Amino acid sequence: MNNMNYKTRLLSINILLLGTLELFGQRSTAFSLISKPTSETSIGNFHLQEKFQKAELIYKRLVEARGDRRFNPPKFKMDSNERFAAYLESDGLSIGLEEKIYDLCMGLGEKEGEKAIAAILGHELTHFYEKHQWRTGFVNSFEGLKVADKLREGDLLYLIDCETQADYLGNFLAYSAGFEVFYDLPKFYDLLYESYKLPDTLMGYPEKEDRKKLALMTLEKTRELVEVFDVANLLTAIGNYEDARAFYKHILVQYQGREIYNNMGILTVLSALSYFSPEERKYRIPLELDLNFGSSSRQGFVSKEKIRRDLLQEAINYFDNAISMDSKYASAYLNKACAYFMLGGEDNLRRAKFYVDVEAREKIMLDSLNLSTTSHGVTILLALIAEKEGRLDHAKAMLETIKSSSAIANYNLSVMNKKVVTKVQTQNGPEDEEIEGIEHNQIISFTQNNRNKIKMQKLFGTIQLRTYKNLGELKSSKIFVYRPPSGEDSPDIYFHLSDTNYKGQTSDNFKIGTNRKAITDIYGEPRSLKVTNGEILIYEEMLFILDKNQQIKQFANYLKK
Numbered sequence: 001m002n003n004m005n006y007k008t009r010l011l012s013i014n015i016l017l018l019g020t021l022e023l024f025g026q027r028s029t030a031f032s033l034i035s036k037p038t039s040e041t042s043i044g045n046f047h048l049q050e051k052f053q054k055a056e057l058i059y060k061r062l063v064e065a066r067g068d069r070r071f072n073p074p075k076f077k078m079d080s081n082e083r084f085a086a087y088l089e090s091d092g093l094s095i096g097l098e099e100k101i102y103d104l105c106m107g108l109g110e111k112e113g114e115k116a117i118a119a120i121l122g123h124e125l126t127h128f129y130e131k132h133q134w135r136t137g138f139v140n141s142f143e144g145l146k147v148a149d150k151l152r153e154g155d156l157l158y159l160i161d162c163e164t165q166a167d168y169l170g171n172f173l174a175y176s177a178g179f180e181v182f183y184d185l186p187k188f189y190d191l192l193y194e195s196y197k198l199p200d201t202l203m204g205y206p207e208k209e210d211r212k213k214l215a216l217m218t219l220e221k222t223r224e225l226v227e228v229f230d231v232a233n234l235l236t237a238i239g240n241y242e243d244a245r246a247f248y249k250h251i252l253v254q255y256q257g258r259e260i261y262n263n264m265g266i267l268t269v270l271s272a273l274s275y276f277s278p279e280e281r282k283y284r285i286p287l288e289l290d291l292n293f294g295s296s297s298r299q300g301f302v303s304k305e306k307i308r309r310d311l312l313q314e315a316i317n318y319f320d321n322a323i324s325m326d327s328k329y330a331s332a333y334l335n336k337a338c339a340y341f342m343l344g345g346e347d348n349l350r351r352a353k354f355y356v357d358v359e360a361r362e363k364i365m366l367d368s369l370n371l372s373t374t375s376h377g378v379t380i381l382l383a384l385i386a387e388k389e390g391r392l393d394h395a396k397a398m399l400e401t402i403k404s405s406s407a408i409a410n411y412n413l414s415v416m417n418k419k420v421v422t423k424v425q426t427q428n429g430p431e432d433e434e435i436e437g438i439e440h441n442q443i444i445s446f447t448q449n450n451r452n453k454i455k456m457q458k459l460f461g462t463i464q465l466r467t468y469k470n471l472g473e474l475k476s477s478k479i480f481v482y483r484p485p486s487g488e489d490s491p492d493i494y495f496h497l498s499d500t501n502y503k504g505q506t507s508d509n510f511k512i513g514t515n516r517k518a519i520t521d522i523y524g525e526p527r528s529l530k531v532t533n534g535e536i537l538i539y540e541e542m543l544f545i546l547d548k549n550q551q552i553k554q555f556a557n558y559l560k561k
């Protein structure tokens, strides 16, 4: 504890010095939430250690969710200064959070506080990942030259640009890590300015009121991106992989995360699967997104082989992108091996074997505790390769070792033993549930009656995502309608999704916060989709969206028409 205090003191002196330098035009912190000309330091807080651990946990979840390990993420630190609130050092080596803003956040309550801290740290991390500190450092290195002054004149605009992007993607990062979006940010500015005793006008920042307005507009953009992400996952859950792919592509244009690439790759492999005949895909592939049901085979394509080859090649590119962000990402290696396996041919089988047996296995060794499913996947794929090579007995022996702990292994073993495999039954689950008084079969008429009150996003100019919210009965739920590009012969898809604060219950008294087990006890173990921020349980007409703690976060009715 003593040691910690000593360190804190050293840090504060450090920042004080650098802070003084900043008055002469050199920023030490490339990006800080605020900047106060004088520092008030309070030293000797015995609770700092505890707060640090809590905040660092949030920080680590954010770093993990982004999954970009091309550069070492900045070190997280906390101090008791009252100067920047939160900041990224200009060398990019550390991100700091002041105790005062931590207290301010946690003063909102446990859950709100976590959300707020996640939003603030997500913001600073985005500055780092998007390399915003680069230009500031560049301009400073031309100190004394006229060109530096010219560049600095444009600084405020550039900074606003950076800040907006950091808010936008920082919030999305927090969301993908399993935190809810902190929509109260504009109000939070008042609190921040008040408690740091700041004037409304701060050198180098927009006016406070303008910051609040900017934050509000940015949050609206975040909300749209979050909706695209949610619907992408819902579409994946109900097996509309091709549609989900367009949604993920839209996200990738703005935000590049390891798992977004990996999911995009998986969806692309799943799309390719529909170009294989049932006989060609009698085994289940251990993709790291086990949905336990394939899309149906498409008939009558002249160049089926070419389409599926192109899709699989495209998928491999996505996995490569994920791997380039994190060279230890076991799941992406396994998925890449699956894609090569499906490409077929001697060379590709050899590649599949290499990526699964050498690369994936090696990465699993580094984290064997958390990667047991991935490890089963490796065994399953190696067994499928052995079978292809004509070593059936060997393949069976491999599957035998894990059949009790892997449903996919068990399934494939039964196929190899020519046993009749009973198809995994789709669990029916609840029937005709209502959300906010709107029954399953009333969703369409509701949208028809309110057709002029929609909010619409267009993806790639052709795909419509229509959102109905805050109207009529829709107080704490939304209706999404996905409309495929015109000319495509696929149905519109409707999701009626409860908000996370919805108070209503299903007919079996399930509500927000209900445990996973309570659901599966009654309806049976359904197909499920693991997503970065939780899991989706898939029943015939209804979806349960679970959070990281396996509790209901939202639920949804859905239908295709």
Ligand SMILES: [Zn+2]
Binding pocket: 031, 032, 033, 123, 124, 127, 162, 163, 166
């Ligand atoms: Zn910032």
